[in-house]
């Protein structure tokens with residue numbers, strides 16, 4: 001729109017009316033001959049257990065997007081009901097159209113990659129051993145504290161653009177590499193700036209409790225006090241976060257410490273999302289359930305009690321298979337979780353230490369190949385349940401009237417299963433984000 005107004009000012013006044021007509025006209029895009037329109041839900045509910053296998057589809061469909069939102073859809077044979085004025089038409093013959101991925105767990109803002117630790121891991125060091133040597137989260141914190149807000153914004157923005165092209169249509173981003181008041185606030189302000197400028201919805205999570213800074217190694221209460229009395233008041237005043245997160249793990253934050261920190265966050269309006277049961281049976285899942293957390297994330301290390309607690313709750317279990325893959329850990333027990341009736345989401349955990357990839361196509365493929373999720377279960381977990389894990393289910397994650405037109409269009413494929421089956425191939429032809437088209441013919 002701004003483009004048209006600027007262009008108009010460069011021309012004689014008599015042409016301005018023409019530009020205004022263009023500006024005032026709502027942009028409508030019609031997708032026709034869609035082989036399979038998947039994830040169609042008018043009143044989405046959080047999917048748990050057996051419900052995850054049900055992916056509602058319309059075969060041979062059309063979809064109309066108006067002003068960046070879904071304004072109509074249905075079978076091609078009913079396309080006659082459409083308004084006649086359409087700004088652009090895209091033929092989706094042979095292609096599947098899905099809601100864009102909803103990635104509900106990332107650490108997208110970081111100062112530097114950590115390939116040196118990658119080599120250490122190849123040589124045999126564990127994640128915990130690297131952390132003990134001052135590597136891991138501490139390594140990222142040192143680099144983050146040395147970087148400017150602009151540097152952090154610019155590198156995170158490039159990552160975000162890459163993810164959008166890979167099909168991510170909504171994203172959560174955590175702090176947690178500051179580990180002091182100035183660093184955490186710097187990160188959260190960068191996330192806020194991304195939120196304000198991003199073409200996709202962004203949710204912000206405060207993860208000051210990612211690990212204890214070295215100077216508080218033997219003074220846990222001192223750091224908890226800093227989080228509660230120095231960081232949270234500014235975060236609340238500047239509205240810098242939607243959620244509070246704690247790395248509840250042996251050697252990091254205990255369940256009791258997690259509860260104290262999350263209660264402080266909840267008292268200023270932040271719901272919890274917990275890093276739980278990644279390395280050990282840390283009690284993180286039960287703690288998250290007790291806190292009424294929106295989600296407990298990771299879940300590589302589960303037992304029957306943790307599974308039963310999750311199944312009996314409204315908390316979402318967010319599985320991060322690329323983190324398990326990169327750290328050579330057992331994959332999350334998706335089948336047991338689904339069979340027990342849990343609500344499951346899938347996310348990338350994009351971060352420089354345990355998942356240096358935010359590619360949700362790979363997340364979906366791994367969940368099918370290694371965790372035995374059905375393609376329909378994986379798509380649901382990576383779209384509508386991911387949206388629920390960010391409380392964005394009314395905006396994204398499904399095909400429904402009024403939802404954001406944040407969509408994936410695949411290349412011509414025989415079936416939905418081709419997406420995870422052909423892992424490593426990019427089968428996304430175009431990504432639609434509102435009025436913008438990313439892909440071969442687009443931005």
Ligand code: NIG
Pocket residue numbers: 136137140247275278323349351352353354355
């Ligand atoms: O989700 N587990 C804790 N936090 C991150 C990894 C952080 C890092 O290694 O930098 C995760 O895997």
Ligand code: FE
Pocket residue numbers: 105106107275349351
């Ligand atoms: Fe994480």
